[in-house]
Amino acid sequence: MIVQWYPGHMQKAKREILEINKYVDLYLILLDARAPLSSRNEDLEVLIKGKPMIYLLNKSDLADEKKNNQFLKYFESINHKAICIDSLRGTNIKNIFKIAENLLKDKIEEARQKGRRKIIRFGVLGIPNVGKSTLINKITNSSKAKTGDKPGVTRSKQWIKINDYFEMLDTPGILLPKLEDDMVAVKLCAIGSIKDELYDRELVAKKTIDIIKKDYCDLLNKKYSLDFSNMSGDDYLVEIGRKRGCVLKEGRIDTLKAASLFLEDLRKAKIGRITLDEIGSR
Ligand SMILES: Nc1nc2c(ncn2[C@@H]2O[C@H](COP(=O)(O)OP(=O)(O)OP(=O)(O)O)[C@@H](O)[C@H]2O)c(=O)[nH]1
Ligand SMILES: [Mg+2]
Structure with missing residues (x-):
């Protein structure tokens, strides 16, 4: 979940x-x-x-x-x-x-x-x-x-x-989203509808990149000067982190920071204008 x-x-x-x-x-x-x-x-x-x-x-x-x-x-x-x-x-x-x-x-x-x-x-x-x-x-x-x-x-x-x-x-946000569906939950975390402390930012960032790569790979490549087309889930945050200088003291890439940067870029449309849903599927 x-x-x-x-x-x-x-x-x-x-x-x-x-x-x-x-x-x-x-x-x-x-x-x-x-x-x-x-x-x-x-x-x-x-x-x-x-x-x-x-x-x-x-x-x-x-x-x-x-x-x-x-x-x-x-x-x-x-x-x-x-x-x-x-x-x-x-x-x-x-x-x-x-x-x-x-x-x-x-x-x-x-x-x-x-x-x-x-x-x-x-x-x-x-x-x-x-x-x-x-x-x-x-x-x-x-x-x-x-x-x-x-x-x-x-x-x-x-x-x-x-x-x-x-x-x-x-009203407060009483129209609760349907969080039991993982795809829905990822998208709602990605757009900022869910409190930060309730989900794993790295997991959400990776899954979101998987979703947007399909239609918006060019925008991603351009934003981070990387080639996402041949990259897999585990590499996304390492590569973004490396490019953006998210390095921990011991030299490892700070993937949590990379995930936060990515989500921030996405929410502010700094990658571009992106829609996560497709008609016919959530
Ligand atoms: N770019 C953009 N930002 C918006 C728009 N509408 C709202 N925002 C931003 O979205 C954030 C949330 O807006 P709120 O009006 O507080 O949202 P809410 O639905 O009342 O949220 P809760 O009261 O927490 O349920 C704020 O930072 C707004 O500035 C919009 O049409 N475009
Ligand atoms: Mg409100």
Whole structure:
């Protein structure tokens, strides 16, 4: 198992989702555009079935542009609304409201006929570190929601008023990922959704290189001035470490440091814009 985790957390997540479901009109489900399938949890989505939802492929600025478009087409093909956004810069965020008003037009009209104004309550869900609080801050043009570049920053639920028509519920990362699948777990560790202390960085780095080598070998070769095509898992970190001067006192290569450097480069898109998932597989 890649990540030490406790199935009991999933029960807690289910209870919390059922609790917020009472108040929410529409869900914004943030997926990480670099792993849109691995960052989705259909088991938990079942609980909110029946309410409209929009998938937001966030951090699309870090993901492979070609694959962003392929994933949008994929979600459309399975009848889900999905758009690519970048919460840091605000790209495409206005579209969320247009789509939401359209999805809820009957409710809005019903309220209008009764002489009331419909306040739309968004539930913002997504795995840890996917950018939920950053999105809310961008929309409200504030820093009401606390953000950070590690998972687990938001600790409790918080309703945030956007204007007279919209409110948003920021949640901690209660949409737990499906960590029992090793491939999913590796990808989620690689993009930074899992706390560092819960996995082996060297193992995750090696397995991630195995994954991205298939489509992005040229980017890897260029970044580290190495030839990854003929290299195997055990050599990756030694070679990266050698190139980047990660040497221990006794002269051995510090592969843990090399793994950390690699993961940092990957997360900041310093290797290039990379998407880990493929349509048809996680
Ligand atoms: N490049 C890029 N970075 C982003 C984007 N959205 C969020 N981030 C960064 O991702 C990190 C996590 O953002 P948060 O908004 O704290 O994530 P969260 O989903 O609220 O995380 P938890 O509260 O821990 O569950 C921060 O360092 C943000 O700056 C984006 O669209 N593009
Ligand atoms: Mg948060």
